[in-house]
Amino acid sequence: MKYRLPGILISIVMGMLVDISVSAQTKLDSLLPVRGFCIDAPRPAGLDSFIRFIDNELAPRKVNTLIVQIEYHYQFKSHPELIDSFALSKADIKRIVSVCNKNNIRVIPQIDLLGHQSWANHTGKLLRAYPDFDETPAIKMPAIYVWPNADNLYCRSYCPLHPDLHPILFAVIDELCDVFESNAFHAGMDEVFYIGDDKCPRCGGRDKAELFAREVRAIHDHLQLKGREMWIWGDRLLDGKTTGLGEWEASYNNTYRAIDMIPKDVVICDWHYDRADKTAIYFAMKGFRVITCPWRQPSTAIIQINDILKFKQESTTEMNYRFLGIMETIWVRTDIFLSNYYTEPPSNTPNENTPWNCFRVMYGVIDKLQ
DSSP states (O other): OOOOOOHHHHHHHHHHHHHHHHHHHHHHHHHOSEEEEEEEOOOGGGHHHHHHHIIIIITTTTOOEEEEEOTTOBOOSSOGGGOOTTOBOHHHHHHHHHHHHHTTOEEEEEEEESSOSEETTEEOHHHHHOGGGBSOTTSOOOSSOOSSOTTOOSSOOBOTTOTTHHHHHHHHHHHHHHHTTOSEEEEEOOSOOOOSOTTOTTTTTSOHHHHHHHHHHHHHHHHHTTTOEEEEESGGGSBHHHHOOHHHHSBSSSGGGGGGTSOTTSEEEEEOSSSOOOHHHHHHHTTOOEEEEOOSOHHHHHHHHHHHHHHHHHSOHHHHTTEEEEEEEOOSOHHHHHHHHHHSOOOOOTTOOOHHHHHHHHHHHHHTTO
16 A cells, blocks of 8 residues: 655655754764775776775765875876876876765875885886985895895885975876865875985985974975865874884884974874774874774774774863864775675674775774764
8 A cells, every 4th residue: 555645744754854864964074074085096997996986885884085095197297207007097087086076075185205105126106207316226126025124125215305306296296186176185104214314415414303394394385375285194203112103103213203393284194003002192182183094903993983982072172173083094906905895795893804894894883873
């Protein structure tokens, strides 16, 4: 049997549904203003799959911030010599922007700056195109990479004081932000092992914290000219020795003192993958807005969500707005992530430590906050 409701009653019911939906969204926005997802740029051949993932998986879970690790995989007009392999076109990027706009997702491009100019025994595009920018040119890339090694080579860095560096970087940053229609840029700046090398004619003997802070300020000030925010990973601003956090999640080369030398409107992405370390409090107390970032351990991500909610609830008015939210980070290629996400049976349990399961579990917990 079918029942027909009077038109006015349908309007009332529909209005209640809209009010409930808006109320749930408002509550979620107040609890976790940033609900993020950070992933490698897709290959052009995988763009359709990536677009569907945004539409079908990120949007329904109320993800509202997408960091795309674009690096140099874009067809730059300003500096075509920096175009890396499988470069996305302007039309490709606009498709990403379009699906994000449709779903009210803020999209932010990333290029790793300062550190991460190489990986294993492969030098990145910037230093291949401009070898003079290398902070440690005397250190040769090994045929087979192992860690640890005699040169303490993890990733190469560029020299932040090279006079020709910033005009090139700023041009590609501007071009990316323009094509992404973004009012923010993620500059990376994590895991910087090489900085202020004694053999560098420009950096040798200088304070490593001041060098790091100077580079943050230079990028920040350029972005600010066009009203754009600067986002960075937070590990170089933590003291790895005193805290016991180690040399990846924190600094062993004294860059941590830069936390008192950089602008307070820089957004800190505070990543911890094996433990739910409470360093978000430290960043907030220093005056920064902070986003907590898990990776592949669902049980850790659950603790981190609860921590953020607790920090906000128990903080002063001056502090609580600085705890912005949480962002899942993916450190495998996009096609590999999507393949595993769609082919592995979803367990939705905190015991399966994979980034695709962490994503599911983490946003399952967030969904229950509405």
